Amino acid sequence: MIQINNLHKSYKIGSNSLHVLKGIDLKIDEGELVAIMGSSGSGKSTLLNILGMLDIADDGKYLLDNVLIQDLTETTAANYRNRFLGFVFQSFNLINYKNALENVALPLYYQGLGRKIRQQKALEYLEKVGLKDWATHLPSELSGGQKQRVAIARAMASQPKVLLADEPTGALDSNTSNEVMGLIQKINEEGKTILVVTHEIEIAHMCKRIVTLKDGVIVEDKKTNQTLIDTNV
Amino acid sequence: MNSLKTIFDYDTWQEIFGSVAKNKTRTVITVIGVLWGIFIYITLSGSAKGLDNGFDREFEDMAMNSMFVWPQSTSIPHAGFKIGRSPRLTVQNVETLKQQVPEIQYIAPRNARGVRSGPPASVVYRDILRTYNIYGDYPEYSSISTKKIYKGGRFINNADIKNKRKVCVIGERTQKELFEEDESPIGKFIRIDNVYFQVIGVHKFNPGGGFETDGDIFIPFETFRNLYNTGDKVNWFVIAAYEDADVIAVEKKVKEVLKRIHKVSPDDERAFGSFNLGEVFNRITGFADGMTFLSLVVGLATIIAGVIGIGNILLISVKERTKELGVRRALGATPGEVRVQIVLESVFLTLISGIMGIVLGAFVLAIINFFTQDLSDFPYTNPTVPIPLVIGALIIMTVLGTLIGLIPAQRAVSIKPIDALREE
Numbered sequence: 001m002i003q004i005n006n007l008h009k010s011y012k013i014g015s016n017s018l019h020v021l022k023g024i025d026l027k028i029d030e031g032e033l034v035a036i037m038g039s040s041g042s043g044k045s046t047l048l049n050i051l052g053m054l055d056i057a058d059d060g061k062y063l064l065d066n067v068l069i070q071d072l073t074e075t076t077a078a079n080y081r082n083r084f085l086g087f088v089f090q091s092f093n094l095i096n097y098k099n100a101l102e103n104v105a106l107p108l109y110y111q112g113l114g115r116k117i118r119q120q121k122a123l124e125y126l127e128k129v130g131l132k133d134w135a136t137h138l139p140s141e142l143s144g145g146q147k148q149r150v151a152i153a154r155a156m157a158s159q160p161k162v163l164l165a166d167e168p169t170g171a172l173d174s175n176t177s178n179e180v181m182g183l184i185q186k187i188n189e190e191g192k193t194i195l196v197v198t199h200e201i202e203i204a205h206m207c208k209r210i211v212t213l214k215d216g217v218i219v220e221d222k223k224t225n226q227t228l229i230d231t232n233v
Numbered sequence: 234m235n236s237l238k239t240i241f242d243y244d245t246w247q248e249i250f251g252s253v254a255k256n257k258t259r260t261v262i263t264v265i266g267v268l269w270g271i272f273i274y275i276t277l278s279g280s281a282k283g284l285d286n287g288f289d290r291e292f293e294d295m296a297m298n299s300m301f302v303w304p305q306s307t308s309i310p311h312a313g314f315k316i317g318r319s320p321r322l323t324v325q326n327v328e329t330l331k332q333q334v335p336e337i338q339y340i341a342p343r344n345a346r347g348v349r350s351g352p353p354a355s356v357v358y359r360d361i362l363r364t365y366n367i368y369g370d371y372p373e374y375s376s377i378s379t380k381k382i383y384k385g386g387r388f389i390n391n392a393d394i395k396n397k398r399k400v401c402v403i404g405e406r407t408q409k410e411l412f413e414e415d416e417s418p419i420g421k422f423i424r425i426d427n428v429y430f431q432v433i434g435v436h437k438f439n440p441g442g443g444f445e446t447d448g449d450i451f452i453p454f455e456t457f458r459n460l461y462n463t464g465d466k467v468n469w470f471v472i473a474a475y476e477d478a479d480v481i482a483v484e485k486k487v488k489e490v491l492k493r494i495h496k497v498s499p500d501d502e503r504a505f506g507s508f509n510l511g512e513v514f515n516r517i518t519g520f521a522d523g524m525t526f527l528s529l530v531v532g533l534a535t536i537i538a539g540v541i542g543i544g545n546i547l548l549i550s551v552k553e554r555t556k557e558l559g560v561r562r563a564l565g566a567t568p569g570e571v572r573v574q575i576v577l578e579s580v581f582l583t584l585i586s587g588i589m590g591i592v593l594g595a596f597v598l599a600i601i602n603f604f605t606q607d608l609s610d611f612p613y614t615n616p617t618v619p620i621p622l623v624i625g626a627l628i629i630m631t632v633l634g635t636l637i638g639l640i641p642a643q644r645a646v647s648i649k650p651i652d653a654l655r656e657e
Contacts, residue, residue, distance in 0.1 A: 054563060054651040074646070075567045082565020093560045093654065097255035109244055110565035158565070 001162060001193045002028040002051065007060035009046055020046045022216035024060070028195070033188040033226075035204035036197045038213035045166060047213065048197045052085055052164045053077045065161050082110050086155030090167035092147040094139040100126060100150045101135040107158040125153040129183060145176030152183055156192075163187065163194040169203055181206045182229035202227075249578050256550060260582065263546045267586035267630070268593065270539035274532025274626060275594025275618050280601065281528045283616030285521040290614045297514045298480040299377050302487055302507040303349070303469035304495075311498035320495035320504055323465035330470070333490045336478035339376045342467040344369040344457050349468050351461070354450065357424040358411040365407055365448045367425065369457025377473040380451075385419050386434025393433075393453040400456075401430040406448040408435050425450065428460060480511035529622075536587075536630060543582055544637030551575060551641040558645050559653025568646040575645050579638025580631055587630045591623060 009021040020043045028034055038044040049055035050062065053072060062069045064084055072080070081087075086107075094103045104122035113121070126132050129149040131142075139147055148168060155163055165184065169177035181203060188194050188208075196207055204210045206227050212220035253260050304320045327340055347353030347366035354367040374380075375388045382388055382402065393400055403411075403418060412418045418432045430452065438447035457463065474483040488505050491497070497504040551558070558571055598616045605613045 049651050052563070054649070054654070075569065078562060078565050078567040078570075081563060087563050089654065093556065093563075095557050095560060097251060102251075106561070107564040109248075110561075110567075110570065115244060154564070 001030045001032070001065055002026070002195075003061075003063040004051075005061040007047070007050065007062065008058045009043075009050060009055070010058060020216055021050075021057070024213075024216075024218060026211065026218065026221075028193060030193050031188070031191050033185065033194045033208045034196070035207035035210045035224075036195060036213065037199060037201070037204050037210055039199060041215075042213040043216045044197050044199075044213050048164055048166055048195065051162075051195065052087060053081050078110075082107060082158060084161045086158060086160035086163045088148070088151050088155050088163065088165035088168045090170035092139070092144075092151045092171070094147055094150060094154075096139050099136050099138050100131060100142065100153075103139070103150055104154045104157050107154060111158060122153075122157055125157045126150070128156070129153045143176070144172050145179050148172060148176075148180050149183060152180070152187070156187065161193065163192055165194065165196045167197055167199070169198070169200070177203065178229050185226075185229055245574065245577065246581075248574060249581050252554075252574075252578060253581065259546055259550055263543050263582050264586035264589065266542035267536065267539035267583055268590040270532070270535035270537075271587045271590030271626060271630070272594045272597075273535045274528070275591055275623070276597050277528030277532050278525060278622060279594065279598040279616040279618045280613075281521065281524040282618065283598075283601070283605075283613045284524055285518070286614040286616070288517050288521055292510075292514055292517075298476065298478060298483075298511045299471065299473040300480060300484050300487070300507055300509045300511070301469055301471055302484070302491065302505055305503055305506045307497055307501050308503040309498040309501040311501065312496045314496065320491070320497055322467040322470065322491070322495075324467055325465060326467070326470070326491065326494060329494060330472075330487060330490055334483060334486045336474045336483045336486070337472055338475045339373045339471075339473040341371045341374040341377060341471045342454065342469075343374065343471060344454065344461070344463055344466070344468045346461060354426045356407070356411070356450065358421070361411055363407070363410055363448075365404070365450050366446065367450045367452060367457070369454040369461075369463075370451045371454050374451075374471060377471050381437035382434040383437060385417065386432075388434060388436075389451060389453050394455050397455045397459060398453060399428060399430045400433045400453065401425065402434040402436050402451040403432055404436060404446065404448045404450065405438050406446070407450060410448075425452070426460065474511075480509060484509050532626070533629070536626065537633060539586070540583055540630065540633040540637050543579055543634065544640055547575065547579055547582075547638060547641040548644060551645045555645075555648055555653045559648070559650045562650035563654060571646050572639075572642040575642035576635055576638035579641070580634040583630045583634030584627070587627055591626075594618070 004024055004026050007021050007024040008019075010017045010019040012018075024047060036044045036047065046055065050057050053069065056072065064080075069080065095106065098106070101119065101122050104125055105118040108118040108121055123132060123135060126135055129152055131146060131149055131153070134142060134146060139150070142150065152168075168184065169180055172180060184194060184196065185206065196203070198204055205224055206229060207224060208226050209223050210220070211218055304322055306317050306319045307314065308316055310316050322342070324342055327342055330340055331337055345366060345368045347364070353364040355362060355364050370389055371394060372388065372390050380388050380402070386402070388402055389400070392398070401423070403423070408418050411423065412421070418435060421432050422429045423432060424430075436449075436451070452460070472483070472487060474480045484507055488507060489499065491505055492499055492501065495504075561571065562568075595618075598618070602616055
């Protein structure tokens with residue numbers, strides 16, 4: 001599903017150049033649930049941003065579902081993001097003046113779908129994350145776990161090929177973290193390819209595979225004994 | 234094409250309503266800025282129009298290209314005459330003037346008592362005695378200065394002149410003072426300086442028409458001549474030039490001819506006095522035009538200030554919403570879509586406030602109109618703003634709103650989504 005070769009990325013900070021990614025090779029197959037681990041500064045978020053087409057690599061090849069991602073303009077990147085990728089952020093990033101349903105429907109709006117279909121689909125995905133009854137609530141009326149579940153529903157609504165989660169449990173307590181990870185596992189069981197960036201080892205072990213980054217290179221890439229969460233959400 | 238589709242998309246507006254409704258304080262403050270601008274614009278230009286209409290009304294009964302000319306006294310010795318001589322205008326001058334100044338359309342000699350020479354006439358009806366100014370007139374006079382005659386009456390006509398009829402047109406006040414309220418004066422006889430005259434009409438008083446009053450009595454010129462033994466003498470001429478003639482040039486020409494006839498030095502500026510209505514009218518309409526122009530400039534400047542305010546607030550709001558816009562772009566909003574949204578927010582705010590301002594302005598104009606419609610001595614009538622000006626203002630606002638919206642819109646898309654998301 002995802003294939004990257006020799007990916008390089010550096011940032012200019014003042015007159016110095018900070019080499020963040022120093023030649024990453026990674027292959028992720030369809031249906032995998034991969035944790036990307038590393039301490040802060042290891043380059044894991046940069047990698048995720050490049051995979052999410054929010055950032056552009058300096059060098060290297062990136063294939064997403066056999067499509068070569070290169071020379072992106074802002075507009076094509078936006079279209080790719082809309083059709084191929086779903087994002088889950090640490091701070092949820094729900095739009096605070098839209099209710100849960102409208103938030104979930106937003107990527108569908110940018111897909112150009114009609115209003116009725118959007119509402120129907122958004123409700124469907126809200127039901128999937130167990131928040132159908134909360135459809136008309138604003139983000140401020142939801143708990144952290146609920147917000148993240150809405151965010152996951154929103155990421156899933158556009159039926160992306162890959163779900164990218166950047167520290168999805170970073171702002172949650174352990175109970176709700178488990179709840180959210182359980183949901184991610186459930187979605188993965190249905191066949192979705194998911195990447196989770198985390199620095200928590202327990203969270204990483206809830207994935208099927210752990211890729212560890214250190215100083216811009218992959219130092220470890222192993223299968224795990226996946227800890228399954230009881231999904232009684 | 235794509236952005237055109239977005240503009241007419243229900244969902245785009247849904248997004249804009251959402252964003253505008255969410256930031257209530259911001260929206261209200263912004264709206265007030267433009268609303269005030271367009272309100273000032275509408276009220277000012279409406280008032281200027283009202284003033285303009287008011288002046289038009291003041292002058293509607295008088296031919297705008299008309300003038301008066303009367304003798305004064307000479308100030309330069311000429312052709313053997315000493316200075317201080319008062320030339321004597323005569324009825325024979327009428328033909329000469331008509332021949333030599335072809336621009337003249339109407340010329341009406343007038344004599345009067347009570348105004349420039351002689352005492353006013355004493356008028357008796359039944360047991361009431363009053364004095365009124367009296368004028369000797371030709372029918373031409375009503376072609377220059379329209380005399381509205383009340384129903385059932387008429388002004389002096391050529392037959393009256395020819396037959397030296399003893400008929401008169403009286404004023405509103407004269408009627409009120411001499412006749413009973415339900416008594417029709419038409420056909421009645423009144424005694425003017427011991428001669429009986431039949432009343433043929435009552436003229437409606439038009440304020441602003443020089444020294445005329447609501448008590449004036451008009452009688453045929455020839456009758457006046459006999460009654461007061463004025464001979465050929467004419468107190469002054471009222472002259473109207475043709476529509477397309479330059480009345481100032483006509484005024485000059487008329488005076489030149491009169492100077493020649495009456496053996497006055499061509500350089501004598503004092504011998505004949507004149508009053509040019511066209512000149513006065515031009516000055517006043519110029520003033521009204523200036524007011525209109527001023528209100529246009531002030532109004533537009535205020536609108537621009539308001540729209541700039543919108544741009545300012547949107548710029549801040551874009552900064553506030555950096556994260557939201559980043560999220561939208563992560564979810565697949567293209568830069569174009571973001572830009573269109575911000576610009577449309579700007580245009581939407583501008584137009585809504587503009588329309589509210591127009592309604593408010595129209596309301597205020599209606600109130601002003603209500604309070605001034607009965608004031609006949611105040612030159613202010615029917616304050617309106619021409620529709621093209623309103624539409625023009627709306628177009629200008631839309632264009633300005635778009636242009637000013639482009640600044641925050643550009644700011645919004647110049648931030649990369651990744652930076653926008655990183656911002657906490």
